[in-house]
Amino acid sequence: MICKNYFKRYAGGIQMFKKLLLFSALIILIFGVIYSQTPKKPKIYITVDMEGIGPAVSQIQTRPGDSEYEKARKWLTSEVNACIEGSLEAGAGEIVVADSHWNAQNILPDDLNESVYLIRGFPRPMMLMEGIDSSFDGVMVIGAHAKEGTSGAVISHTVWGTKFFDIRLNGISVSETLLNAIIAGEFNVPVIFVAGDQFITNEAKKVLGDIEVAVTKESIGWLSAKTRHPKKVYENIKEKCKTAVSKIKDFKPYKINAPIKMEIVFKNTYDAEALSFIPGFKRIDGHTVLFEAKNVKEVSGVIAGIFSINTR
């Protein structure tokens, strides 16, 4: 009798367990369906240079130690914050900010929006794009400036103002912003927003498609620009970043064919001569060295390596 009751209870327990299992599976399935249908919040990468911020017209603002540098760090951080706020209002998820000017320690961490991650310090093999990968949905650029040799543009240069005259990839002369777009394009991530003077924003729209831009100042010359009150610049950046994130699916990554013919044109013949001593680097004229890169990572690594060895 005891035995019979025991088995009865045992069988009932199993039935109950089966029902519980079925119920749990159903709950997991329902949540799985809901989760898979919830759109993923766009993950944003913001790379930050300094020459292109609204009030910057010379190295008085952009060089650590110079008289207006500390003020400029506040302007820079506020432009980044404006971009973050606009992005968050448009539904952005994780945001990673890469401080990418000079020693890459310009943004004031205490004043930066608390919700983001901040990449700081050089050297980095992916330079202004360190940390980018295919998990991101869009790249934004703050403080962008025109490439070396752009007449009329404030502090125009390409990566290394005292040494590089030009960098050409598959015959295309690149600005830092285009180089950033090419690196992001390797991971299928589009540039969706650029803030800087009229030269770099025009170039970005022309080359990268109909992206959002914020013109932070009208460059007049190498060391002069028509500027606005910083708050007006922040407002504009916030608005444009909000628009960019709200239509993030509209933008296309900028792709380049590999292998990549990279030509580095130096300002001094000495530098071109010295680099050509390294196997793989072919001197093609007095100022220019050619390197055939297998992919964008190699392009970035070579530029970052040459630059970093010489600036410490």
Ligand SMILES: [Zn+2]
């Ligand atoms: Zn730069």
